[in-house]
Amino acid sequence: MNKTTLFSALALCLIGTSGAFAQKNSGAITPQMLEQMAKQETNNKALFNAIASNKIDDLAQNFANQRPIDNHFSVETPKQSIHNQKSSGRCWMFSGLNVLRANFAKQHADTLAVEFSHDYLFFYDQLEKANLMLQGAIETAAKPIDDQRVQFFFHHPINDGGTFCGVADLASKYGLVPKCIQPETFSAENTSRMASIVSSKLREFGLELRQMVNDKKKVADVQQRKARQLAEIYHILCLTLGEPVKEFTYAHVNKEGKVMGTARQYTPKEFYQETVGQPLSGTFIMVMNDPRHEYHKTYEVEYDRHSFDGHNWKYLNLPMEEIAQLAIASLKDGRKLYSSYDVGKQLDRKRGYCDLENYDYASLFNTTFPMDKAQRISTFDSGSTHAMTLTAVDLDADGKPLKWKVENSWGTDSGQDGYLIMTNRWFNEYMFRLVVNNEYVPAALLKEYEQQPTMLMPEDPLFQYDD
Numbered sequence: 001m002n003k004t005t006l007f008s009a010l011a012l013c014l015i016g017t018s019g020a021f022a023q024k025n026s027g028a029i030t031p032q033m034l035e036q037m038a039k040q041e042t043n044n045k046a047l048f049n050a051i052a053s054n055k056i057d058d059l060a061q062n063f064a065n066q067r068p069i070d071n072h073f074s075v076e077t078p079k080q081s082i083h084n085q086k087s088s089g090r091c092w093m094f095s096g097l098n099v100l101r102a103n104f105a106k107q108h109a110d111t112l113a114v115e116f117s118h119d120y121l122f123f124y125d126q127l128e129k130a131n132l133m134l135q136g137a138i139e140t141a142a143k144p145i146d147d148q149r150v151q152f153f154f155h156h157p158i159n160d161g162g163t164f165c166g167v168a169d170l171a172s173k174y175g176l177v178p179k180c181i182q183p184e185t186f187s188a189e190n191t192s193r194m195a196s197i198v199s200s201k202l203r204e205f206g207l208e209l210r211q212m213v214n215d216k217k218k219v220a221d222v223q224q225r226k227a228r229q230l231a232e233i234y235h236i237l238c239l240t241l242g243e244p245v246k247e248f249t250y251a252h253v254n255k256e257g258k259v260m261g262t263a264r265q266y267t268p269k270e271f272y273q274e275t276v277g278q279p280l281s282g283t284f285i286m287v288m289n290d291p292r293h294e295y296h297k298t299y300e301v302e303y304d305r306h307s308f309d310g311h312n313w314k315y316l317n318l319p320m321e322e323i324a325q326l327a328i329a330s331l332k333d334g335r336k337l338y339s340s341y342d343v344g345k346q347l348d349r350k351r352g353y354c355d356l357e358n359y360d361y362a363s364l365f366n367t368t369f370p371m372d373k374a375q376r377i378s379t380f381d382s383g384s385t386h387a388m389t390l391t392a393v394d395l396d397a398d399g400k401p402l403k404w405k406v407e408n409s410w411g412t413d414s415g416q417d418g419y420l421i422m423t424n425r426w427f428n429e430y431m432f433r434l435v436v437n438n439e440y441v442p443a444a445l446l447k448e449y450e451q452q453p454t455m456l457m458p459e460d461p462l463f464q465y466d467d
Contacts, residue, residue: 051364060359061348069353069421073405075331076392080105080113082418084411086189089160093118093125094409095338095387096167099435100176102336102389104275111260112253114275115179119188120268123241124174125166126158128307130202130233133157134226135308137206141213152303152458157202160191163313163387164338164435166306168280173307174244175268176275181248187240194240198233205229244268281311285441285449287323287434288315290462291374293454295319300453301463313463316449320428324401328393329440336389338435339406343386343420345430352415354422356429373429380461384432388420401427432462 050059080102085094097116105113136153143150187194205226212222250271251263266274293299295317304313330337346358362368376382392405401424412418422431438446456463 056361056364057359060361060364062357062360065355065357069351069416070394070403071416071421073392073394073403075328075395076405077102077331077334077336078105079391080407081115082407082412083118083409085118085409086184086411088189088191090118090122090162090191091387091409092162092164092338092340093121093167095340095389096164097121097176098389098407098409099164099336099338100167100171100276106334110254112255112257114252116275117177117179117182117245119184119241120177120182120244121167121170121174122160122188123237123244124170125162125306126160126198126237126241127230127234128170128310129158130198131226131230132303132305132308133202134205134209134229136303137209138213138222138226141210145210148459154203154206157199157206158195160195162306163304163340163433164284164286165281165304165311165313167338168284169305169307169310171272171276172279172281175270175272177245177248177266177268177271178250181250182242182245185241194236198236201229201232201236205232284435284437285446286313286315287318287326287436287445288432289320289323289373290317290377290432291372292377292462293317296448298449298451298453299456301456301458301460303458304463314453315433316445318445320431322445323431323434324424324427326436326440326445327390327404327434328395328399328401330436331390331393333440335437335440336391336407338387338433339390339431340384340387340433341406341422342382342384342430342432343388345382346426347420349415352420354420354426354430356423356425377462382430383462387433390434391419400424403427 080098083094083098085091097118101114101116105111133153137150140147140150140153145151145154208229209222209226212225245268247265247267248271249263249265252260254260288299290299298314298316300312300314302312305311327337327339341354343354345354346356347354348358371379371381373382388406388408390404391407394402394404396402403424404422404427406420406422408415408418408420410418441449
C-alpha cells in the first residue's frame with residue numbers, strides 16, 4: 001500500500017469514528033471529549049445535592065479552623081472611630097484619611113480626633129480624573145480609536161478607586177474640611193449611577209476633542225473647549241456631591257467634648273495646614289511585594305495618578321520579610337499605615353478573619369490550587385483590590401510577626417467591630433502595598449527608592465486601583 005492510499009484509509013477511518021466535526025476544529029469540544037468527561041465523573045448525588053442547595057463557602061468552611069480567634073496584639077496603635085465607604089470604591093481615601101487623622105491625634109493628645117470629609121475630597125478627585133481623561137484624549141488624538149492607549153482613557157473615563165498618592169496630591173492641592181462641614185451625600189456613598197452619567201459625558205467630550213485636534217484647531221481653542229466641558233462635569237458633581245466648601249467655621253473640642261478656645265474661620269487649605277501641616281509628597285515611600293519583578297528595584301506606573309499635575313504611582317519592590325519590618329517599626333511608634341490587599345481571598349467575613357485555611361475548596365471539589373503568588377498575579381487571579389489601615393501586629397519572642405490587624409471601612413457591624421485580623425501566612429500571600437513614612441525607612445532603602453524607575457503600563461494585572 002502506498003502512502004497516499006494509507007493516508008486516505010486513515011482519513012476514512014477517522015471520519016467513521018469521530019465524524020467530520022472533529023476535522024473542522026481540533027480545538028473544539030467533541031462528542032468523544034464529552035463522553036470521556038462523563039465517564040470520569042463520579043456519581044456523587046449527595047455531594048451534588050449539598051452544593052446545589054447551599055453556599056459554596058458554607059460547605060467549604062474548614063471546621064478545624066473555627067476555634068476562637070486570638071485578639072491579643074503585642075503592638076497596637078490607639079483605636080479610632082470606624083467609617084463606612086458603603087457602595088463606593090473609595091477605600092483608598094478612607095484608609096489615607098484614617099492615617100492622617102491618626103497622625104493628628106498622636107500629635108494632639110488632648111484634642112478629640114478630627115474627622116475629615118470624604119465627600120469634599122471626592123468631589124475634587126472626580127473633577128481631576130475627568131480632566132486627566134480629557135487631556136489624555138487630546139494627547140492621543142493622533143492614534144486610532146482602537147489603540148490600546150486611547151482605549152485606556154475611553155474604557156473607564158472615570159472611577160472612584162485610587163491609591164494613597166491620590167490622597168497626598170489632592171489634599172495638598174485642595175485642602176481638607178471636617179466631616180461635619182461637608183457630610184456624605186447619597187451619590188458619594190452610592191457612586192455607580194453618577195459615574196455612569198459622568199462617563200457618558202466624558203466619552204462624548206473626548207470624541208469632540210479628538211476631532212478638534214485632528215481638524216488642526218488651535219491649541220488654545222481646544223483647551224478652551226475642554227474648560228467648558230469640565231464646567232459641565234463640575235455642575236453634575238455639584239448636584240450629586242454638593243458644591244465644595246470654600247470657607248467654614250470650626251472649633252476643636254477636647255476628649256470630654258468641650259470646645260477648646262474659640263471657633264475660627266478656615267479655608268480648606270488653612271485647615272489642612274493646621275491638621276496635616278506640610279505637603280505629603282516626599283514624606284513617604286510606597287513599597288510593594290510583586291514577586292514577578294526584581295526586588296530592590298523601583299517601578300513607576302504610567303498614567304496611574306489622580307490628577308494631570310499629580311504623581312504617578314511609584315514603588316520600591318521588596319520581599320515580604322522586609323515590608324513586615326517597615327510596618328513593625330512604624331506600628332511600634334504608634335503610627336498607622338496605609339496598606340492594600342486581595343481581601344476577598346480566604347476571608348471569613350462573619351468572624352473578620354483572614355487565614356489560608358478558612359475554606360477548603362480543594363477537598364470539596366476534589367482538585368488542587370497550586371499557583372504561587374507570582375502566578376496568581378500574572379493570570380489576573382489575584383491583585384490589590386482593597387485598601388485598609390494597618391493598626392497592629394502580634395510578635396513572637398524573636399520579634400517575628402504572627403498576625404496583623406487592620407481597620408477597615410465597611411462599618412462597625414462588619415468583621416470584628418470594623419476590624420479584620422489576618423494571620424502572617426495570609427498576609428504574605430495577599431498583602432501588596434504599604435505606605436511608610438520616611439523616618440521608619442532605613443537609609444539604604446530610601447536610596448534605592450530614588451533609583452531611576454522602570455516604567456510599567458497600567459494594564460498590568462496588579463496595577464488596578466484599590467476600591
